[in-house]
Amino acid sequence: MLAHSLHLQNFRNHSDTSVSGLAPKINVFVGQNGAGKTSILEALSLATLTKSFTTHSDSVLIKKEEQSLSVDARFQTDLGVPHNVKIEITLGPPIRKSIFANSERIRSAADLVGIAPVVILTPDEKVITGGxxxxxxxxxxxxxxxxxxxxxxxxxxxxxxxxxxxxxxxxxxxxxxxxxxxxxxxxxxxxxxxxxxxxxxxxxxxxxxxxxxxxxxxxxxxxxxxxxxxxxxxxxxxxxxxxxxxxxxxxxxxxxxxxxxxxxxxxxxxxxxxxxxxxxxxxxxxxxxxxxxxxxxxxxxxxxxxxxxxxSETPILLLDDVFSELDDDRAHQLLDLAASEELGQTFITSTERSRFEKKLDFSSGDHAFFEVSSGTVAPILRGA
Amino acid sequence: MLYTSPALETLIERLSRLPTIGRKTAQRLALYLLKQPREDVVALAEAIGTLQQRVHTCSICANITEEDPCPICRDPRRDHSVICVVEEPNDVLVIERTNEFKGLYHVLGGSLSPLEGVGPEELKVRELLDRLRQDGPGTDGRERPEVREIILAMDPNVEGEATTLYLAKLLSPLVDRVSRIARGIPIGSDLEYADEATLARALEGRTAV
The missing domain is CATH 1.20.1050.90 (RecF/RecN/SMC, N-terminal domain)
Structure with a gap:
């Protein structure tokens, strides 16, 4: 599965953010804390698992003082079939969540989960081995x-x-x-x-x-x-x-x-x-x-x-702020793997820019680099 | 925003208490009614006003009716030895539309849901047991034919399933046969497009040919 583009409206601190030109291998989102990097990954989580990986409450995903949010995600399956998901959450009471896959309303989460499989790694996941x-x-x-x-x-x-x-x-x-x-x-x-x-x-x-x-x-x-x-x-x-x-x-x-x-x-x-x-x-x-x-x-x-x-579908890998937790050797190893053919499309958030600039070749078109600041996302041009 | 007319405001407030109607829809409906011919609005008000006076539940099957017992329970051409148990009056309408079922009904008034405080006492279970007891004539004075089969037609969710299991255990000693409606692949669809869960249930409930 490949994500092509994302459109977030009133999602966390993103009022109206379009992310297009996503690369087939590694997509790096850099920016300071609170810039809205994790929100990009959360939006992908919403469009694949119908929920965020950071919270059980849908209402906190809606931008402050707004009534509703929407996420539009355009994917393509391994076989090349378009798979478009739109999710709208409206504050209530009762809070309402509408999910559409290829413009058709979906009644149960079970109809969406698994179509675009995702694997999520965040520092919070360490409870899996230690909790x-x-x-x-x-x-x-x-x-x-x-x-x-x-x-x-x-x-x-x-x-x-x-x-x-x-x-x-x-x-x-x-x-x-x-x-x-x-x-x-x-x-x-x-x-x-x-x-x-x-x-x-x-x-x-x-x-x-x-x-x-x-x-x-x-x-x-x-x-x-x-x-x-x-x-x-x-x-x-x-x-x-x-x-x-x-x-x-x-x-x-x-x-x-x-x-x-x-x-x-x-x-x-x-x-x-x-x-x-x-x-x-x-x-x-x-x-x-x-x-x-x-x-x-x-x-x-x-x-x-x-x-x-x-x-029977390559999962999308979401790595939220994991590089700050890993020592250099492990971080490089993981990055090499993500760049290799062994893994599929990967989304990475990080506060530091240099590691990726040194390690990845952004001119090949395999990888893309984005800067996130106060709820806006801009592609970082090659060599910039 | 509040409208300047208290009458309009009252109507909007009343309408918005209805299920699936929010305040915006209530406003739209109220303003629509305001523009309609007076006799149409009065007819609607009358229909609503007399609804609860005229419509009752059948003392035998608990379906909604204007006469007691209801026309289905009184119909001598129907098979009085089979009772189909459903959750809501709406389910009777749906099954009647198939023209396939000629027996009687029993409307439970919901399904078991302890979370919402609904146990067997809250449903018309005792009334169903009364129907199966064979002592003496029915309310119409005639002998009631023996009930041989109970068909359980609950909604295909966890609560419906629990209600089915509960009733099956309770009723099996009292009638020859307790059955449940089949679940599975919708007609006109392709086997390969059926989801795993539906297909698994269809296999579970397979029948001999």
């Missing part, structure tokens, strides 16, 4: 929902069923099991059904992802770490592959506890994906700062590769 289990579940969802529409639908329906089930458990807290059981039974069945499908996909993803992660890590690092990952359904060291049965047995075990605590205690929302820097060393506990960084970059590159194969 709690929920961060790695978020990673799993991010990859799998772009790779498979069926996964995304299961995930959305699972969340809805879980919420409904929790509503009964919390409102009827303390009531007898015999009173609550018939009420939660249909929701339990739905949580089990969608949950089992989610778990099956997460388990097979882990197997497919492991060799890719190892390969990318070895490519990035001269040292001999052997990173790996292990999927623990509901945190259990289970070799079972019948997730429906596993969920059923867990569900019956925690029934009384659930009624006491007023919340659902089984299901993939309690999954863990363990990340190892070496076969017996969990990254979260044992990895050094440097190993964390290499591991995160390797995860993202493996994600790129996995998505490319699963979605």
């Amino acid at each position: 709690g289990p929920s961060e790695r579940r978020r990673f799993l969802n991010m990859v799998l929902s772009q790779a498979s529409r069926a996964y995304l639908e299961d995930e959305l329906e699972y969340r809805r069923a879980l919420k409904q089930r929790n509503a009964i458990l919390s409102r009827q807290q303390g009531r007898s099991l015999s009173y609550i059981q018939p009420l939660i039974a249909p929701w339990t069945e739905l949580v089990r059904k969608h949950g089992a499908r989610i778990m099956r996909r997460r388990a097979s993803f882990t197997e497919e992802f492991r060799p890719r992660l190892l390969a990318w890590y070895s490519k990035l690092s001269q040292s001999r770490e052997e990173p790996s990952l292990q999927y623990l359904p509901m945190g259990l060291e289970s070799v079972a592959t019948d997730y429906e049965a596993l969920l059923a047995s867990e569900a019956s075990k925690c029934e009384t506890d659930e009624i006491r605590r007023g919340t659902t205690l089984f299901g993939p929302h309690r999954d863990e994906l363990l990340l190892f820097v070496n076969p017996t060393q969990e990254a979260r506990l044992y990895a050094s700062q440097g190993q964390h960084k290499t591991l995160l970059v390797a995860m993202k590159l493996a994600e790129f590769e996995y998505l490319r194969d699963a979605a």
Whole structure:
């Protein structure tokens, strides 16, 4: 997938910004803090994932004192088919978001997510290797929902069923099991059904992802770490592959506890994906700062590769302010990779200009250089 | 902006309380009504005014009707041994339009949604169970034929699914057959254009030929 042009209206501090002449390989956006560089990447995230990667709230994306925003993004698939996305968000209440793909109104996010796959790397993503289990579940969802529409639908329906089930458990807290059981039974069945499908996909993803992660890590690092990952359904060291049965047995075990605590205690929302820097060393506990960084970059590159194969479409890579976090060696390595044929179109934001001027040849047409300042974007001419 | 006429302002305020109508649309509608012939506006007001007086819910199937029981429940030509359970009165209209279903209906008045405080008690579930109990004549004085089949036709979302599961369990001991409407590929479309999720459901609900 290639992005050709972007048009932002009342998006963050951009009143009316057009970015055209995007290059097929690396697009660098430089500017000072607060200039509006990240907004360009956020707009791309909105046009591909239907949401920003920095916030859950759509309303904060609208420029101050304005009522609505729009983002127009023009893409082209690997096969050369145009794919145009327009998103409008209007302040409410209730806040309204309209999504159009090729001028046709889209009803569900599931109709858009995955068409233009994206891989996002920002300094905030370091919680994937260092944070709690929920961060790695978020990673799993991010990859799998772009790779498979069926996964995304299961995930959305699972969340809805879980919420409904929790509503009964919390409102009827303390009531007898015999009173609550018939009420939660249909929701339990739905949580089990969608949950089992989610778990099956997460388990097979882990197997497919492991060799890719190892390969990318070895490519990035001269040292001999052997990173790996292990999927623990509901945190259990289970070799079972019948997730429906596993969920059923867990569900019956925690029934009384659930009624006491007023919340659902089984299901993939309690999954863990363990990340190892070496076969017996969990990254979260044992990895050094440097190993964390290499591991995160390797995860993202493996994600790129996995998505490319699963979605049969080259993902777009968004690197938001990552070069300030990496030491020179790793930064150069990543930049070389982005410029190579191994990766596709890449968007980079940075406050420093010289690294890219030295390293990239902007005269070839493969790369483009833009300066962002107080909500405006201007191409930097060759040699300027 | 407030208009100088309190009457106009009241109408705009009332109209904007309707679903999908915002203040701007309400203003447009109010100003449109202002320009229409007086008798048209009075006819509209009358239609709205008598709506709740004339329209009731059927005491048997809970569908909307002006006579109780409703014409569908009273029709001797319909198959009284099959009941199709739907969420809303609108669903009855849609199924009737197919001309394929000759049984009776039961309108639940929604689907299970604990988040919105809707449990079985809030839906017409007890009324449905009453219909299946075979003691004595119906409200029209005649013997009611035994109900043999229940068809569940809920919306294809999580809440509809939960309602289907709930009712299936509750009703199976009481009738010969509980079925649900099929979900899958729309007619006239191409298999290759169906999304994975729909196709997966269609496979799940495959039928013998």
